[in-house]
Amino acid sequence: MIRASQFFPVDAPRSAAWWQRAVSTVASVAAVLIVLQGLAASAAAQTASPHRKTPLRTVAAHTVVSKPAATPASSSRWAPVTITEKNATSHAPFEAGDCSICHQNSDPANPGPVKTSGNDLCMGCHDDFKQILSRKYPHPPSQKNCLSCHNPHNSNHPKLLLEEAGTLCTSCHKSIHDTVQNAKVKHDALTNDRQCANCHNPHGANVEHLLVQLPMQLCLDCHGKDNVLDHNGKKLTNMKALLAANPNHHGPIAGDDCSACHQTHGGDNFRLLTNNYPSAFYAEWDAKNYALCFGCHDEKAFTSPETTELTQFRDGSRNLHYVHTNKNDMGRTCRACHEVHASTQDHHIRESVPYGSKGWPLKINYTKTPTGGSCSRTCHATKTYNNSSKDAAAKP
Ligand code: HEC
Ligand code: HEC
Ligand code: HEC
Ligand code: HEC
Ligand code: HEC
Ligand code: HEC
Ligand code: HEC
């Protein structure tokens, strides 16, 4: 195996021509960075993506810095490196030992400038990248310079990457760096396996945001298993199975938008939620605790004891949403009655409730009636509500 040090000791003397070329490389990289800066500015001027099917979601403006924070002043970033890591990679043409495959000279001690400048050198062999970069959403640094991310010779990281994948990406994507760094709830999807590349194609993609698949499919690929554990060792619901078994999908999910409620890159709320939602079965009433739901639903339906229009979950004018949720200590959270992803019943009413610390399934036995509905042998004996008039049908 060819090691860099064999061919180019770090302190070997370099010719004047060598340094001239090195300077011109720095100059051309600077030009690329100016172009990238322009792109970043125009992207920042855009607002939230127009394809959103659901309202009220704010997409944080993202800052992209064009210059990776860790770029050293010299072009030595691309010199062959000394291999120290076990997941190191070496480029096949470099392994072949003939530097003149890419450089003007075959002498490893003085390979001289490369034969073809820019991405054309790479495309000469990786011609499939012409197609990749002509996809609907090409990644600007890949169009400009493959060497923004790859060492052309070898690397201590997989796929000839200049740095460990996550670090490389967040060196330009500062806002994602900050999100990941500061998040109280972290998402292992970003640190497992191929890291950012689990979901993004670093070169180009046909799906918005460089995603390797349609976003919901992406989530369900990993969340389509029974053995995904959260950070407390609790088994997470197999979402793919849940959605398949429950045809009545909640609005945003019917719109294929998991991100309407979850922050993929990490966040501060329970279950990576985009806003507050209580984590337990009971919670003291405070509208702020339900900011997630009230981003799309009217909180007044939960704060008025009497109403004939704000909610259908009422008996006459007695607001049963208020009765159940609006309590000082043991207010029932929405999960007591609703399954927020998908259900078989109307109004996203769940079949059973995970009750107590063991999550024992307590049947709700909800039945829809022509004038309302009823629940039987559950948290209480059978009770029926009538929302067809201003008068109560059965006293709860
Ligand atoms: C697959 C193509 C390719 C092969 C093969 C290759 N190089 Fe390079 N090399 C490059 C590119 C691209 C650059 C960086 C661009 C530039 O400097 O213009 C580079 C730059 C270098 C640099 C300069 C880093 C600096 O400080 O400026 C050294 C040293 C180097 N190569 C050594 C070698 C040696 C030794 C071999 C043969 C064992 C070799 N290269 C084979 C593509 C290649
Ligand atoms: C002379 C042909 C040739 C040139 C020029 C060339 N490559 Fe490659 N490259 C290969 C071959 C062969 C492989 C290994 C086979 C494969 O995985 O397709 C490879 C693999 C790679 C890999 C994957 C490495 C891995 O561990 O899986 C990367 C990344 C890569 N090349 C980047 C580049 C970049 C960037 C350039 C331009 C600086 C470049 N290549 C120029 C032939 C070339
Ligand atoms: C923004 C950073 C970035 C740029 C710029 C970039 N790549 Fe990559 N490249 C990556 C990452 C990250 C991977 C590993 C992807 C993965 O794990 O699936 C990769 C993987 C590859 C592979 C291996 C693919 C495979 O399936 O194993 C090749 C070949 C490659 N890149 C070539 C190129 C070429 C050619 C260019 C320029 C046209 C380029 N890259 C520009 C980040 C980049
Ligand atoms: C689990 C899948 C997944 C992983 C892993 C992931 N992302 Fe994303 N990313 C997404 C999705 C989905 C979007 C689309 C916007 C949204 O729905 O939040 C996105 C959007 C983006 C955007 C554009 C919108 C914005 O918020 O600025 C950038 C930039 C980005 N991701 C960078 C990264 C980086 C860097 C990493 C690695 C540290 C990464 N992503 C890891 C799924 C992922
Ligand atoms: C050299 C700087 C640089 C590096 C390194 C880099 N990017 Fe980018 N990236 C950009 C620029 C510039 C844009 C275009 C501006 C924009 O759309 O935000 C961009 C755009 C994106 C987008 C689309 C953003 C959107 O709003 O749709 C995603 C996703 C993304 N990059 C992910 C990654 C991932 C993943 C990596 C690591 C493999 C990475 N980037 C590495 C500079 C970089
Ligand atoms: C590459 C695999 C992968 C992908 C893709 C993925 N996840 Fe995850 N996700 C995990 C793993 C592993 C865990 C468990 C460890 C953890 O909590 O991070 C997890 C945990 C979660 C959790 C629970 C977090 C907690 O600790 O409370 C939520 C919510 C979640 N993912 C939502 C999503 C959404 C939404 C998407 C799509 C945008 C998605 N995931 C895509 C692997 C993935
Ligand atoms: C309308 C908002 C909303 C949407 C859209 C949404 N989720 Fe959730 N998700 C939640 C809430 C709320 C919880 C917490 C549920 C609970 O603990 O009662 C949750 C919990 C989760 C969990 C943890 C499950 C567990 O067993 O504790 C995963 C995984 C998850 N969601 C994945 C997804 C995926 C994948 C999608 C897209 C198919 C998605 N979510 C769409 C609101 C949503």
Ligand code: HEC
């Ligand atoms: C991103 C917007 C959004 C968020 C956030 C959201 N919903 Fe919804 N919700 C909808 C849409 C759109 C509908 C109408 C389509 C449907 O029936 O699913 C709906 C319908 C419902 C329904 C059924 C109404 C009926 O009478 O059939 C219930 C129950 C519900 N949501 C509960 C919740 C709960 C509980 C939360 C918080 C955990 C929540 N929603 C968060 C958008 C949202």
Ligand code: HEC
């Ligand atoms: C005690 C059970 C229960 C709890 C707790 C509960 N709901 Fe409901 N909810 C219902 C029932 C039953 C309906 C169906 C009413 C009808 O149309 O007959 C309903 C209907 C809805 C609707 C449809 C519009 C309406 O009000 O008629 C939305 C939206 C909704 N609930 C959201 C929520 C949110 C958000 C929470 C938590 C803050 C919550 N629910 C808590 C039982 C409950």
